[in-house]
Structures are given as C-alpha cells and as structure tokens.
Amino acid sequence: MSEPTIDRRVDLHTFWEGAPEPAPDTTVPAAAPASGKGYLDYTDRFAERHIGPDGREVEHMLAALGFESIDALIDCAVPAQIRLERPLQLSAGLSEHEVLVRLGAIAAQNQVFRSFIGMGYAECITPPVIQRNILENPGWYTQYTPYQAEIAQGRLEALLNFQTMVIDLTGLEIANASLLDEGTAAAEAMAMSFGLKAKGGAKRFFVSERCHPQTIAVVQTRALPLGIDVVVGDHHRFDFEAQPCFGALVQYPATDGALFDYRDFVEAAHRAGALVTVAADLLSLALLVPPGEFGADIAVGNTQRFGVPMGYGGPHAAYFATRDTYKRQLPGRIVGVSTDVHGKRALRLALQTREQHIRRDKATSNICTAQVLLAVIAGMYAVYHGPVGLRRIAERIYRLARTLAAGLVRLGHRVGEPYFDTLRVELDGLDARSVVERAEARRINVRVLDGQTIGVSLDEATSSRDLEDLIAIFALEGEPDFTVAALAAGIGQAPAPEGFGRQSAYLTHPVFNRYHSETELLRYMRRLESRDLSLTTSMIPLGSCTMKLNATAEMLPVSWPEFAKLHPFVPLAQARGYQLLFEQLEAALAEITGFAAVSLQPNAGSQGEYSGLLVIRAYHESRGEGHRDVCLIPQSAHGTNPASAVMAGLKVVPVACDDQGNIDVADLEAKAATHAGRLAALMVTYPSTHGVFEEAIARICEIVHGRGGQVYMDGANLNAQVGLCRPGDFGADVCHLNLHKTFCIPHGGGGPGMGPIGVASHLAAFLPRHPVVGQVGGHSGIGAVAAAPWGSASILTISWVYIFLMGGTGLTEATKVAILNANYIAHRLAPHYPVLYKGAGGLVAHECILDLRKLKSSAGIEVDDVAKRLMDYGFHAPTVSWPVAGTIMIEPTESESLEELDRFCEALIAIRHEIAAIERGEAHRTDNPLKNAPHTASSLLSDRWDHSYSRHQAAYPAAWLQEHKFWPTVGRIDNVYGDRNLVCSCPPMAAYAQDGNTDRSAAS
Template sequence: MLERSSYQSDVSVAPSEANGKNLDQTNGAITPHPTPHTPHPTPLPLAYTDSFETRHIGPSPDDIHQMLSLLEFDSLDALIDATVPAAIRLNRPLQLESGKGEYELLQELKEIAQQNQVFRSFIGMGYHNCITPAVIQRNILENPGWYTQYTPYQPEIAQGRLEALLNFQTMVTDLTGLEIANASLLDEGTAAAEAMAMSYGLTKTASKTFWISEACHPQTIAIVKTRALPLGIEVLIGDHRNFQFETPVFGVLLQYPASDGSIYAYQEFVERAHAAGALVTVAADLLSLTLLKPPGEWGADIAVGNTQRFGVPLGYGGPHAAYFATKEAFKRQIPGRLVGVSKDTEGHPALRLALQTREQHIRRDKATSNICTAQVLLAVIASMYAVYHGPQGLRQIAERVHQMTAILATGLRELGYSIASESFFDTLRVEVPAGKADEIIRRAHSHHINLRQIDACTFGISLDETVCSDDLIALFQIFGGGQIVHFLPEDLISPSPHPIIPPSLQRTTPYLTHPVFNVYHSETELLRYLYRLQCKDLSLTTAMIPLGSCTMKLNATTEMVPITWAEFSQLHPFAPLEQAEGYQTLFQQLEAWLAAITGFAKISLQPNAGSQGEYAGLLVIRQYHQARNETHRTVCLIPQSAHGTNPASAVMAGMRVVAVACDNDGNIDVADLKAKAEQHRQQLAALMVTYPSTHGVFEESIQEICEIIHANGGQVYMDGANMNAQVGLCRPADFGADVCHLNLHKTFCIPHGGGGPGMGPIGVAAHLVPFLPQHPVVSVGSKQGIGAISAAPWGSASILPISWVYIALMGAEGLKKATEVAILNANYIAKRLENHYPVLYKGKNGLVAHECIIDLRQFKKTAEIEVDDIAKRLIDYGFHPPTVSWPVAGTIMVEPTESESKQEIDRFCDAMIAIREEIREIEAGKVDRKNNLLKNAPHTAAALTSDEWDHPYSRQRAAYPTPWTRENKFWAAVGRIDQAYGDRNLVCTCLPIEAYQ
C-alpha cells in the first residue's frame, strides 16, 4: 500500500490505466502525480486540510452544537452516553486506520485493482463478456439520479424506474414465451431455487423430490440443493434422456442451451413430466431465445435465467439481474416484486408494485419466499439494452455470436478435434486427446485466454458479443499446437455441413413488438428517454429520503468511481484465482475491517442481499447444531416486531417460528422470552433479534436476552439492518450475538439502486466459522460449511469496492462520528416534532436510536386522515415519505442518517409541522374532511393547470406550500394511484401507446 501523505485532497480523479506512469489523463486534463513505486514528496504545510469525514457528515460543527443545545446536551459524548447502554459500549477506538484522502485512496485502490489480470474469458456457465452501451453506462450505471433511488413503495414518485421495470418484464415475457414475469431476482441460481420452492407449493403430488438435469450449471445445482436440504426435499440429478419418472417428482429443472452448449429438444420430456404431475422449470439463456424456440412454446411452466449479457459488466460475479417468468395462473405465487399497471385519481395509467408487495410483512412465517428485494438498477440496464438495440439489433447480436461459434467449430474440426454437440448456440464442448489438456491451458494463458475445463479431456468454449476475428485466430493457435494455422476465420464462413440449430427448435414467433423497443435506437432518442424517466423519480439528488430501517445515506462519487474500472468490472467469476489477486486483497481487507467493526471472528461475503444474509446465518446455526448431533433443535424465537423477512427466512431454513411478545414500550418482553426459551429448551435453535430494536430503541436488556438464549442451548442471530447505530459505539459479538448479517447497501454506502443491488455478508463467532458457505466452482469455506448461497463465490463482488472505499475514507474516528451524528439527527427530529406528533417509542432516557416512529393514528379519528394521506402530502413538499405503517400500522418511521445537513432536516421538520397545521384546519371544521389538501395529494402539474378546479383551497397552496418548493419543485408524475384497481385488473407488461394518450 502507499504510505499516507501528510495532506489530504478531495479531488476524486482516477489514476491512469497504465501502472507506473507519471501522467494521469482524465477528461482531457493531464495531472502530474507520483509513480506508485516512489515515495510521496513532502508538500508544504497547508493552512486548511480537508477530510472525507466532513464531506460525508451533513451537519457542521456549529450545526451539531445547535442541535445538541435543543436536546440539552453539552456534547456528542454526553448524548451517546445517555442513548447507548453503558454495559455494551465499546470503550476503545475501532482497530482501523485513520481516514484517508479521496485522491490518495483512489491511487491506492488502483494499485490493488492492477493486481487483477483481465484475461479474455470464454468460460461461459451463465456469465459472458458484453458491451455496455456508453449512453447506458454514463446515464444509468454512473448516474446518481438512477442509483440513489429507493424501492418504489411510493409509486407516484417512482414512475420512471417502474416504467423501465415494466419494460424489463415485457422483454422477459416476450423472449421466454411465457405470460408474466417479475421485476428481477438476485441471480440465476437463486431464481432456480425459488422456482423449485414455488413448484413444491403448487403441485398436488405427495412427492418431496425435485429432479435436476446434470446439464445445468454447477452453481445452480448447488444453490437448489442448499435450498432443498432444510425443507426435506430430495434432489435427484440425472440425464433427461434416461429419466422415466418412475420416481415421483413434483418438479424438474432443465438448462437451455445446456451448460456445455448442447441444444436439446425437450418437448417430449416436458410432456412426460406433466403427465407425471410435475412442473417444469427451464433455465434459459435470454440472448439465445432470439434464435431458439422459447420455453413457453414447448411447455415450460417457469423460465429463469440471468440478464447479465444484456449490457451488464461481468463484475467478478455481480450484481446482475436474474429473471423469473411463469404462467398467468401462477401470478400470486411469483417470488419477489411485480410491477403492474393501474390508474391514478384522474384515470390516467400509472404503475406500481402489484399483488404480494412486501408480503413477508403480512404473511411472515406463511410467506412463500424471503426475497424482499430485486436487482433494479441492473434490470433497468438490461431493459435499456433491449430498448436501445431493439428486436432486430438483438437478433443481429445473437446471429453474429452464433456465426462466430459455428466458424470456431468448423476450424476446430479442421484441426482434428471432436465437437460433442451437433446443435449449439454460443458454446462448444471440445474433446481433446488424453494428456493434452495441460498443454492447451498453458497456451491459452500465454494468450491471456481462459477456457472452461470440464474434465481431463473436455473443454468448454463460450463466445459472446465482444468476440472478434483475432480471438478466433488465437483459439485456433491454442488448439493448433501453438502454430499459426493455415486458414483464417473468413475462410470458414461457408455454412457448416453439420446441423447447428434444428428447424424444429428455431424461433418463428415475433418478440419485442411494443413501440418502446422500436423507437429509441439513436443515442439522441435514448438519452432523452432516459432523462424523461429519471425526471419522474425522486432520488437523493432531489431531496432527503428519510426512510426508517433503510438508511438512505450519501453514496459518495469517489466510492462509486472504481466499479467501472476494467480491473474490477471485466473479470469472470470463475477465472483462476491467480488472476484475481487484487480482488482477493480487497476481500481480505474488507473482511478484516468488518470483523473489527462487529467483533466477529470471520466474515463471509457471499450472500448478495440482506434476505440471503438472514438465510445464510440461520443455515450456519442449523449446521452447527447438526455437527453437535442436535438435529432436534429447530425452534426459532422471533419478536413480534421483527422485520417480516425474519420468519420467512427461518421457515426456509427448516425452523419452526415461535413468536415472542413485545412490551408497551416496544421492547422484547424479557419474561415472555425467558418463558418461551425454557419451554422449548430441548428444541431451541436460535433467536432472531434486531438491534437497535425495530422500533428504533437501544434495548437495555440485550445482554440478558442473549444470555437467556445461550443458557437454553440456542444461538443468537442478529439482524444487522440497524448497524448504522452501532458502528464504533458497540459490537454485536461483544454483547452476545453469534451471527449477524450486514446490509452493505445501508450502513456501508452501497447505493440502493431503486431497490437493488444489495449485499448481505454475515459475520460469525469463532465456533461457527467452519460452517460458512462453500461454493462448487471456486474453493471457499470448509468441508463442514453450508452449501452455496449465491451463484458467485463472493456474491456481487464488483460493488464491494464501494464499502471498502467508504471504510478507508472514514477511518476509525470517522465511522464513529458518523454513528453519533446519525443518532443526533434522529433525536433532533424527534425533539422538533414531539409537540406536534407523538413519538411512539423512546429509550431509557427519553431518547431514540438512529430512527424514530411518529404516531399518526389519532388523526383517523380527529380528521379522517390516514397515514397515507400525510405521506402523499409530503410529496407536494418535495420529500420522499418515510417508511409507512411499519413496524406499527398508522405510523411513519423516520431515519435521517448522518449525511443530511441540519438545513435539510429542518426543511423536513418544517414540512411535517406545516402538514400538522393543515390537519388542524380539518379538525376545526374549517376544511372539508373529504376534499382537502391531504386527501387529494399529491397534486400533479396536469391537475393544477386543468381548466377545472373543484377544491376549496387555492392551486398555489396545493402546489407551493413552502418557499423552497417555489425555488425547486419536484412534481409527482401521476396522481394518487388506485392500488386495488391494478390488482383486480392485473397487467404486467407494456401497454399500447394509446393507453397513455
């Protein structure tokens, strides 16, 4: 690593791609900087030194003093002493280095990145290099207007990304030939596991056996097996050509094309599966479906897969958007999120999340899935890739890839090799003579090329849209003994005598016929379309997003810069480890830092969402009990206030949920917990607990709670959703947690991306380390470890540099200060609003943690005003509403984070106080209870400029309730949406243009 210079710079410029050069060319500017291998010159002392901490933390020192004065505290230390229980305080600095400057740190990270070797990877297995159109990279992937949005639970201010997701769903249904698709899942393996679970719930057979084709990708097989084990589902793996359904199965999983590239005619097999009462899931390559007959046309019930090759960088495994499509009849069982069309109060088409949105909060342990997230940002990119290229462009890309593969096959046959499959799309299975494999691998590496070695005598070669003639020439040389071959690729263009795609498997049906996929093919038009959509969404570029439990803090530009560096973005997840030394260095350092922050012995970075972290943590606990011959421990205690994914995850892990009561202050009822723990002493597996509590309070009894569980033989799983209130102040492992997941997309600055990506790594105590996740392709974990959780061994690796940069920039003191200010900001809001609204729960000294719950329930009686009315009115004031009706119905949960300034927080509080005055007018009878500012919110520009206005208040008051709204007004794109109408008339694909006219 570079030594830290004696001054810090806030210039966020990436060093040049070439290692060791003295000039850095960025945006045409040439900036001198020291070479990586020479000491930094000692600069002259500066009168003013800057630090990233001051950029990340919103309130200034003067602001902090004023806020503390309102709270009647002399210092931040005094506030924290009164808020965080003394018994759990970490009374020493975190064992981390001091924070570094932004420019300096990017140079250091560039050196780490350059330890990676970016080879041409023809490995395939569901991951392919691709071209991200520059207009999409710059205007979506690198654009905070897209990556800082929150999940579209407030659809009136999320119409842009909802339209992009509707495009995604339409793209998937068109290409798969099925009727309905969701808005994306985490990865292909997870989607396949969800399909198995859905099939199990749908079929009426008594079978508990699921059959998987051996031609599926190994990581997909591994994840399905992981999911099946705790549910008592038996997994059979075999060749579909030999399986006769003599063993009853409830579902089957096929790969199309197969992992080795073969294209099989599955229709007869599917008919036999249906005759046996089984549902059929097909994991299909989406690009191939522009040429191949789609699964829906030959009988598939479910199609799953990865949209990564639709413009999303490899990123060493993620994040990428998986897809999940099925039949209309199964719409209520689809896992994840579903975007549907409804209408607003004016009768105009409007989009929102449909049906089972946040079903975990409603159904809890009866939920069919614990997935409460998606890969929205990546789904948006994939959908825009299809919009940009259109149906003809996609087909041309597919035909070129297929033609290059056919040329490669012809050339390899010329060289004397056998191609195992007669039919293929982009992947060849190449048989080589015994003893030749090592020589071929050596030659490939000398050309900086990776191949997939299937076994001692077989290679897989997968081509993609980036392949050119030089790549084929290099492959011919590799397989031709290292000599220049006597033919060139253009010599082989003539049609192969071997059939490639049989006529019966060729696609004949149209796809992507909707105008959205046929009008934005020039960059000018796409650019304008992207910005039209962006303007319909409220992101952190617009205003504070004060969502409780969601931690919408600054995602600094410097943190985001490295994700598009080629060294991080262009690596295949199954490339040899020696080519990923930079990633391994970053993983090791990030794991060590997270371990220091949490107190745990070891971190696994594999879970690629918070829900996956919950599930992985519980499986680790399950495996620990089984290793001790205590398989009978299956009871999981969960407080009634817990996040809804907790009980859903517990059921998926094979556990039985027992609810624990909360007292009147929102804390866990310790007496009830103790009684339940003792009652189930012999069966107790775990307690799932969120800390600070789901109600936003540091519970004084947390150590006693952990001791009760341990005394009764159980383990403590801590939900790390509220870790933003702990960093630097206390550590989960110190006060009794055995395992904890961390939402890197919350506490550690990975942006929410409109509802995904996320990362949910887990930390475990020493006795649980042997049980961390394994992976079937890359060696991670130990033999005792649980099976794979995510398709890639380190989850969504390409976004981990974001958290690495955040921690390194902040350092030990900066991280602690961030936590303290997050707690300060939340208590400042609670104090400013307490004379206008009740604050529902407070801790021992009348203080909250990093968020507070504002009770709005009384207004239903006094003014017929619901919580949604207040939320929608906040949109008129320019704010994203806080979390609504969770964890308590009729309330809002507010979390300002440390990144919001006092000015922005005051603006939010002023808006809430002004809305309270509007409610008082209703309570006093001055305003109609049905026709008022709140009931009619949000007010759109179209409604305000209409010739008709039948409201007893002025247009000016509706549109511009405060001075700041006159200066910078954010307009909701649609009026309040009729949710019920959309569910009664479910439409989940693009509407014809006439519907919007």
C-alpha cells in the same frame, strides 16, 4: 478443500502507512502544523464531506436537546454495559484521491484475460449511453424501492419494460421485476413448484446434470432445510413414473453448450404431475424456440449479458417467468398497470399482499431479493437494440461459433452439435491442461470439462482476432493452413441451429422499436429519470433503510475494467487484487462487528439472514442437535426475519414486546423455557425496530444461550452501532451486514445490495462454500447461497472505499451524528406528533417512530394521506405503517445537513397545521390537500378546479418550493383496481389513446 488462510491478526493500521488519525473537530478547524509530516498530508478529510452537519450545526442541535457535547448525548442514548471501551482498530481515514490511487494499485493486481469460460457469464458491451446515464447516474442508483409509486413512475416503467422483455423472449405469460441471480432464481422455482405440487406427497425435485454447477449447488442448499430430495441425473434417462417428482430443472442451452429438444421430457413430467423449469440463456432465445413454446411452466435465468459487466460475479438481474395461472405464487416483486384518481394510467408494485412485512412467515417469498438497477440496465439494453438488434447480436455470435467449430474440426477435434454460443470440444492429440496453458499464454481463459474436453463460450465482445487466437491454441503444431475469413466464407447461411429456430415474434411493443439512436434513448432515459425522486432531489428519511450519501468516489471503481471485466471463475492468480480487497474488507468488518470471521457470499440482506440461520443449523447438527428447529422472533422484527426462518426450515414462535417497544423479557424467558429442547435461534434487531437501544440486550442473549440456542442479529440498524458497540461483544453469534445501508452501497431503486454475515469463532467452520471455487468458506461450510463465490463482488469496492475513506474515527463520528440527527428530528416533531417509543434516557437511537393513529378519528386522516402530501413538499415519505400500523418511522442518517433536517421537519409541521385546520372545521374533512395528494401539474393546470382550497396551497405549500419543485407525474394510484385487472407487461399503445395519454413511452 482446505480452508482459506486469512490472517485476522493483521493490524488494520498497517494496511496503509500514515499519520495517526486526528480526533474529530466539531468546532473551527485548527491551523495546519508549521512543519512535520502532517504539514505535507492531503488537507481534504472525507468524513467532513460525508457527514452533513458541520461543527456549528452540531452545536445547535445539541443545544436544542440540552447536551453540552455529542459524547454526553451518546452516553445517555447507548447503554453503558454494551459500549466499546476502545477506538476501532482501523487505519486512519484518507482523502478521496489517496484512496482511489491505492485502490488502483490493488485493481492492477487483477489480470483481465479474454474470457471464454461461459457457465452463465459472458463478456458483453454496455452501451456507453446506458453506462453513463444509468449505471453511473445517482438519479438512478440512489432511488429507493418503489413503495411510493407516485414518485417512482420512471423506474417502474423501466421495470415494466424488463418484465415485457422477459415475457416476450421466454414465451411465457408473466414475469417478475428481477431476482438476485440465476442460482437463486432456480431455487425459487423449485420452492414455487414445491408449494404448488407437493401436496400430492412427492418431495423429490429432479435437476439435470447438464445444468450449471453453481445453480445445482444453490438449489441443493435451498432444498436441504425444506426436506426436499434433489436428484441430479441424466434427463434422457430419468423416469418420472419410477421416481415421482413435484418438479424438474433443465438448462437451455446446457452448461456445456449442447441444445436438447425437451418436448418429450416436458410431456413426461406433466403426465406425472410435475412442473418443469427451464434455465434459459435469454439472448439465445432471440434465435431459439422459447421455453414457453415447448411446454415449460417456469423459465429462469440471468440477464447479465444484456449490457451488465461480469464484475467477478455480480450484481446481475436474474429473471423469472411463468404461466398466468401461477401469478399469485410468483416470487419477487411484480410491476403492474393501474390508474390514478384522474383516470391516467399509472404503475405500481402489484399484489402487495405478497409483501413479507404483511404476510411474514406466510409470505410467498422473501421478496427483498431484487436487482432493480441491473434490471433497468438490461431492459434498456433491449430498448436500445430492439428485436432486430438483439437478433443481429445473437446471429453474429452463432456465426462466430460455427466458424470456430469449422476450424476446430479442420484441426482434427470433435465438436458437439447442435449448439448456440458454446462449443464442447473433444480434443485430438492434446490434453485439456496443455490447452489451458497455451490459452493462458495468450491471456485467454477457457473451461475444462474433463481431461480431454474443453468448453469455449463466445459472446457479443468476441472478435475475428479472438477466433484466430483460439484456433492457434487448439492447433497441434505450426500455423493452421486456413484463415478465419476463409472458414467464415465456407460455413454458409444458417440463422439458427436446425430444428431449434424461433418463428414467433418478440419485443413488438413500440418501446422496443423507437429508441435506437443515442439521442432518442438519452431523452427517454432522462424523461424516466425525471419521474423518480432520488437523493439528488431531497433526503429520503426511511426508517430502517439508511438512505445515506453514496459518494461519487465510492462509486467510480465499479466501472473500472480491472473490477468489471473479470469472470467469477477465473483462476485465483488472476484475481489477486480482488482477493486482497476481500481480505481487507473482511478484516475491517470483523473489527467493526467484533466477530471472528466474515462471509461475503450472501448478495442481499435477506440472503444474509437466510445464510446466518443455515450456519446456525449446521452448527447444531454438528453437535448432534439437528432437532433444534424453533426460531424465536420478536413481534417487532423485520418481516424478512420470519420469511427467512421458514426458508431455513425453522418453526417461527413470536415473542411479545412491552408497551415501550422492547422485547418482553419475561415472555422471552417463558418461550425459551417452553422450547428449550428444540430452540435453535433468536432473531433480534438491534437497536430495535422500534428505534431504541434496549437495555436488556445482553440479558436477552444470555437467556437464549442458556437454553442451547444461538443469537442471530439482524444488522439492518448497524448504522447506530459502528464504533460505539459491537454485536460480537454483547452476545450475538451471527449478524448480517446490509452493506447497502450502513456501508454505502446504493439501494439502486430496490437492489443491488449485499448482506455478508459475521460469525463468532465457533461458527466460522460453517460459512458457505462454493462448488467451483473451492478456496472459500469454512471447512464444514454450508452449501452455496449465491451463484458466485463472493456474491456481487464488484460493488464490494464501494464499501471498501467508504471504510478506508472514513477510518475508525470517521466511522464512529458518523454513527454519533446519525443518532444526533434522529434525536433532533424527534425533538422538533414531538410537540406535533407523539414519538411512540424512547429509550431509558428519553432518547431514540438512529430513527424514531411518530404516532399518527389518533388523526383518523380527529380529522379522518390516514397515515397514507400524510405520506402522499409529503410528495407535494418534495419529500419521499418515511417508512409507513411499519413496524406499527398507523405510524411513520423516520431515519435521517448522518449525511443530511441541519438545513435539510429543518426543511423536512417544517414540511411535517406544516402538514400537521393542515390537519389541525380539518380538526377545527376550517378545512373540509374529505376535500383537503391531504386527501387529494399528491397534486400533479396537469391537475393544477386543468380548466376545472372544484376543490375547497387553492391551487397555490396544493402546489406550493412551502416557500422553498418556489425555487425548486419536484412534480409527481401521476396522482394517487388505485391499487385495488390494478390487482383486480392485473396487467404486468407493456400495454398496447391503443390503451394510451383510450385514456388520453399521448406520451409515446411504454407506460406513463
């Protein structure tokens, strides 16, 4: 396959014609010109909507910091030797109206055919009540990962519903709260099986050739660096005795629609000591015997057809279920049930010791790989339809398939049996190419299996009119002498394929059986939303997570049918709009980062890390240096870094940091020299995870290059670089870009995300390819790292809109204000909490770390006490105890106004005064507002109040709370109890009666 041709010499100014972009004005706007083109331009400048502080607020903060201009601040904060000497060569920023009109013209170049391709992707119907109130609702999509569980109870309940749905439908005992896509879920299943069973010596993993090709490819990519031998073959003929394996993967139904009874296969695998993973279509399990009932150890798959648009490949929530025996090896996040201090049932993330920031290179998996927002949608789809509704949908699809099969047989073709929704059609009198042409003439896509065989997959959106068109396509000549209605009347009653019918019940919990009217579901979703703090309530100041504005104009195109309804494997001619969008986005990201090429395939930041390391490994192997397997990682690095390095088959060697939080250059030199012959890469975050621009970054890159290694830069902190400096200019070879941080894709409660990588020219040939769509990646590219060729393509529209709304000047201005805001917060809070690290100019970058460690001895206050007390003030806590235990890391972003920054600072200052009262002996050391935080409305309204402080101090410690108060619905949660009494599905309703909880929802 030839490498795709993307002309990266294109001048991004010429993408859209327009006047030169005006310089940023931080004072009073000048009057519009009296004549000329500028006089006719739209007056609304988006950067002024995106950036929180206005000109006067900027001047106020600069005065507080002692700088005359924002450029003087930047000159002091950012090392001169890495500064970009020219403006970004991007087009002028446009108004929201202009950008949406022009994106609409691009979207119109996508052709939305009816899709019957299948391969794990199906057209579905998103209930409008879910689309409007979850997918398009900032109260759901601007939430952060639920690490502060007390203010994330609504989303955690929605995820518990998702887990329960998966457990019930698969017939297994425990499930996680989602993974990225079906391909990566299958790869995680292989990795888990390997960890459990490979001690016996077998490093072989069997994969059925009837699995989806993209799944096979992702599994092979993941296996290669781990030294796992993937054997792809016929599961009927595979001999576990002759070829010992630690695990096996099969598809149910198979990729061509065939249904196989896997009981004998599973028994043979178990006799040989292997674990069996079944990649199952979740909707089919409403009719078919579930994997857990025929012996599967693991079930994986995609929940896309549970109300989530195809979106040209994503984002979609994968599922992963297994047996209770393996719960501590289960990859990804798990929501569990615990209790709060008042004995009320409460939810939180279970088994947090699996978290990669704690276990680093020994983590069970790199768990920053969830699709929370999409899992919430899928779970709500099941809540809305319930078990009866899901079965009706599945039965209707099966009836449609049987009706179509009867018509195709009447036409003389052969249809493989048994099946659920996908027919394997062996043609009589036609060839596959002619069928495809006839289908395209009717704006229909089908799948070519071989020259004489076509695959047709039906779905929830299929109509009787679709069947008429399909039958006409397969008719050799003239009009068929039968009708679809006559076919349907003649097929008889068969609720499920013979021998495969499910007998067990599922979705029996009340949550799946009471919210079937729109009124009831709407109230349920609103009730859950009210239990979560999102950006609709207040700033979320999490360090290294960049919780900035996700503008409505950026979000709107995600729901446009031209982007939402495309199958990822349609002919490229039908996706010209997407291809143009990709080309422009890649070119813009390349300009912003200084790299030669970009891959959009990695669909999470963690996947970007992993992909970047695989590209580096492929580069070394191409030079005959495949033995290079050492990865140097500073001790301050993101926890995902060592986890990704281990997944890429590298050996992690830590590098020390000095007292200022910078990489210890002497230690780096020593480690690089020691491992020079095997040095593969350095993973470095810039600005550092400690929140400073390290002066020695260029020298650090030189040291690694001098020893034959490559520099991988973690792009989590790119929000401090855009327009000021570029990783590709000061020494990085690879950088992943968290589009869900710097480029405005919302966090969605812990996913979706996108983690594309930019690479230097010598690495471009190794960018990831794809087995289905050949026109992607480098000519020597690594294997697929995601199931879809461009990852979660539909949300790339968000970053495209953001970049072209802001333009080069707006992006640069945003970076400067992000740095200004962080330094203002550090300045205001420094008299109350020590700022742990500062750069050479006495400034921080885009985030700052406050040291709370001395408070434990002076007042008995832990960092978690401060985090929980912030909830009483209506704020989400900053990043807690990372990268340094006992600290908080604050990142305000550029989107927060001076008023909000001051409100947050005043909350932390007020908390410090509360701590001072403890230190002076004026407040009780164990019975105080911090130790008992957060305070719920029910605890404050209780007849008993035994505390040494007032109810008013507990509930309304700041004046602004009188105007609006966000109430946590549970008190502080007992995580230890939850882990010792692990429950990861909706408890029976009797449990709620036992603890006095009368809420009718699943887990209040």
